[in-house]
Each structure stands twice: as structure tokens, then as C-alpha cells.
Amino acid sequence: MVALIDYLKEQASDFVYRITPKMAKAKALKLLEEVGIPEPEIRYNQYPFEFSGGMRQRIVIAIALAANPDILICDEPTTALDVTIQSQILELINRIKAERNLSVIFITHDLGVVANMADRIAVMYAGKIVEYGTSDDIFYDPRHPYTWALLSSMPDLDTKDKLEAIPGTPPNMIYPPKGDAFAARNKYAMQIDFEEQPPMFQISETHYAATWLLHPDAPHVEPPKIVADRIKRMSQEVK
Template identity: 75%
Template sequence: MEPILSVKDLSVSFNAFAGKVHAVRDVNFDLYKGETLAIVGESGSGKSVTTKAILGILAKNGHIDSGTIMYQGQDMAKYKEADFYKIRGKRISLVFQDPLSALNPIMKIGKQITEALILSKAIEKSKAKARAIELMEAVGIPNAAERYDAYPFQFSGGMRQRIVIAIALASNPEILICDEPTTALDVTIQARILELINDMKRERDLSVIFITHDLGVVANMADRICVMYAGRIVEVGTCEDIFYRPAHPYTWALLSAMPDLHTEETLFAIPGAPPNMLHPPKGDAFAARNKYAMKIDFEKEPPYFKISDTHYAATWLLHPDAPKVEMPDILKHRIARMREEAGYEIG
């Protein structure tokens, strides 16, 4: 099966006053038709920069150093702004983290959706209003026709995010990129937005890239997960691979740090802080925060080791000569319970 989008050896940097910031380093992933690919990691890991590079919306001081972004047989890493006009918001759409900053506060909601329809040439101008109301209804806006002339401030946070999703879907895109779309919402509304994205994906056969710092958010919606740290993907696998058979110490740490209502144990916190990407570490970027780190972790960056046909991780712990290290007990117990609840045999 051919991927709909293929990112190979992508490196992105920013020219800052203090020097060159290496934000994304040799990132590789494929996105397939109809799947949800989650990219997970702490703030500053390079998740959003990767998707901005795909859409050509990097800051002025940012640039692609190397790599390819293949879509429809063309390398978007070489695109000029005029080339992106044919793709951005038409074939590939973006749902932003903060709906308030994504919406024009002094423009009526309906007009913002109709403008997206007209600019994308998805429909004739005379039919744009009717289609906008249909989109509002599709994303769950009650009394859509009556609220067509409302302003963003007249909607709740969850409803504003639904409007942003409606605008993103206006052009019938093939790919929907969701950049932490539920971060600013409370847990109940968050669940509804995730359900909406899932519904839209199924109904429209969308391919989705979902960016988040919270593994728990993608547990019930991702098909595959890329775990990103210090600008590099350190582990990739199916949802089951990552949640039930994690292999990289950073993935162990992320899973251990997830809030758990089933235990009274103190919430785990990952020690230390991510490295300064003005000067990327020589070896494994996570080594300084990894209690299982070996001497080689500080000297040489690990390659990707194959765990299965769907599961790869970049950690020296998977080398045949590495000492046997088991994941933390807190994570073992959590995975055992998750497997039991999901009906998997524990082994």
C-alpha cells in the first residue's frame, strides 16, 4: 500500500540570535489513506515544527535543511509559496490548538466558513451559505442556521473548536492535521472533540496527523504512533505496540507520567529537562534523563532497531549485547491492567 504522504530524512532549523536551533532532525514517517498517525512528545520536541514544514508555514527564520516531503508525486520540501496555495487549506488542512487565535473575532462565524469554501473553490458562491450551514450541522453546532450570523465570542470553547474543524473540512481535504486541538478544553469537551474528529475521519475517509503531548488523548483514536524527542522520532509502532509493548525509555516515561485513576501512587514526573537544541547532544538525546543510560548513549546516537514489522525504536537497550533492562514496575502494572481491561491475555 502506497502512503498518501511520505516524509524522509527531514531536518528543520531556525536561525536565532544565539545560533542555529536544530528543531527537527532526520525525521521519517509515512501516512496512509484513512489512518490516524499520532505524533507524541513533550513541548519543544519538534512535533508542530514538523507539520508546519509540511504545510510551508514555518516562521521566517525557519528553513528545511534537508529531506523530502512527498505528496501526489511531488516534493513539497522544494515548494515555493505559490505552490503551497494549491495544497494548503485545500488538499491538506490544519486544525489549530487555540480556536480563538484561529478565528477572526470581528467576523461572523458563517462568513468565515463561506470564505473558506469560496477560496478553496469547493462550491459556487451562491451555494456557499447553504453549504456552510451543512458543515456547521455536521460538526454538531445546534441551531446552525440561526447561529450562522453569530460571532466567535458568542460560542463556547468547544463550539469554537467545532467551527475551526468545519472550516478545515470546507475544501474536502485528503489530509487533516490536528495540532493539539483539545489542549485548551476541559476533559468532557475534549472527549467530544476527539469523537467528532474520529467521526469526520470515518465519514470522509480522511488521513489524520494528530499532534499531542498527551499519550492518553490518542489511546482510542490513533492507528499508529510516533514518539518524538529532541527533534527525532525515537519510537514508532501501532497503538498496541506503543501502549502494550513500549521499548524506548522515553516512551516508558511518558506512559508512566499519564494520570491514573486506578492507583493512589504519586504521579510520576520525568526528571530533568530536554536538551538545548542549539547544541544537540552527541549520543542519545534522552541519555541525561535516562536512568538506564549506558556509556554508549553519551557517545553515539542509536539506530532504529526492529522489534516487529510495525514496531521500531532507537535505543541501545535493544542491541543484542546490551544488558537486560525491564520497564519500571509502575508501568508493568499499568500495562497489565490495560491489557486485562481490553481483553488481551497477559504475557
């Protein structure tokens, strides 16, 4: 088992530039302080099992920062954390982003987190981006049926309608389906969805979606009522 300080010192010395053990320790302590670990001088010799889940997540962020990155990739950073700790971790990431002028790629299934964190959003299904746009594009003008399905299944305090589950199961990508991978679960699917993958249609300068519903010859389909009502309510709240 490796003590925390040893791992942080290794990251600080090997991936940034060659420095002395004393300098590496000083950098490790500074990183611990930066991510909000209390009393780093006391905690730096402790082992992972001696830290809470939230503190371990902070230490993982410190490890990522040791190499002074320009881009921080956060893959489900709030998973298995309670709501209070989730909020603290998100605040920490936002603070570090501002202080270090970082770009952050945030990978998550939590649309509530996405709404609070993202400037631009890529919605992915079966390993491909199916819709891309600004946060306003995705939450106020979603166009892909999978994005509609995600928003329809997202609870909030004001929605009175029954939340809609996405029917079926994800495809087996060892044997990828013909056509649009979401077609079998898409109640708006047309015959062409089962035959050809849709291209990425441009909706605006910032907004794109890969769905045949955006083809000029496709029938006009409105978003589900639960999504339309939520968009209307959010628009009124913004005003």
C-alpha cells in the first residue's frame, strides 16, 4: 500500500519536471491544500482507507492537477457521493477551473450536474455523439429523441407528470445494429432509422443533432409534453 504523499510526490516529480524530494513534498502539500484537505502536514502520511469518500475524490483531483494540465477530464466525479459532498466537489472543480484557467471535460449521467456545470454539451448514445450544442441549446431546444427521453426521465420539484422510462435496452455494440442505434428504443423512429445512420444536421451555428426527424422530408414531431412543459417553465423562470 502506498502512502498518499508518496503517490503525489511521484506525480509531481515525474510528470511536470525533475525536482528534489523536498520540492516534491512541498508541491504535494500545496496540492492537498488547494483541493481542500484540512491539515495537509498531518494528513500527508496517511493511507487511502483513512480518508472519507469525498476526501479521496479531492485527492484524485490533486493527483490530476500535479502535472499542471490544460484540460481536466472528470469521469463521473460525483458517483457514490451523497448530495452535500457532490455539491462540494462540483464547487471545487469550478473554483479550480477559474483559478487555473482550465478546460474541463465532464463525463456524467446526471443531467442536473450537466445543467450547472457545462457551457457546451455533447449527448452520446452507443458511443456516438447524437446531439451537440450549448447548455441553452440542449435544455431549451432539444432535438434528438434520445435527448427528449433523457429529459423526460429527469425528476424535478415542479414536474407533476409521470416520468417516462426509456423502453428497451442499449444495443450490443459487439454486433452493432444497422441504421440508427437508438431506433429500436425510439417511439418516433421511421423506416429509414432502421436502415441508415442519420447524418449530423445543423440546427444553428452552435447546435447539431443526428436524427432523421430533422430531414426536410420528415414529418413534424413535437417534443414530449413533459419536456415541452419543463422548457416553458424554465423559460418563465429565467425571465
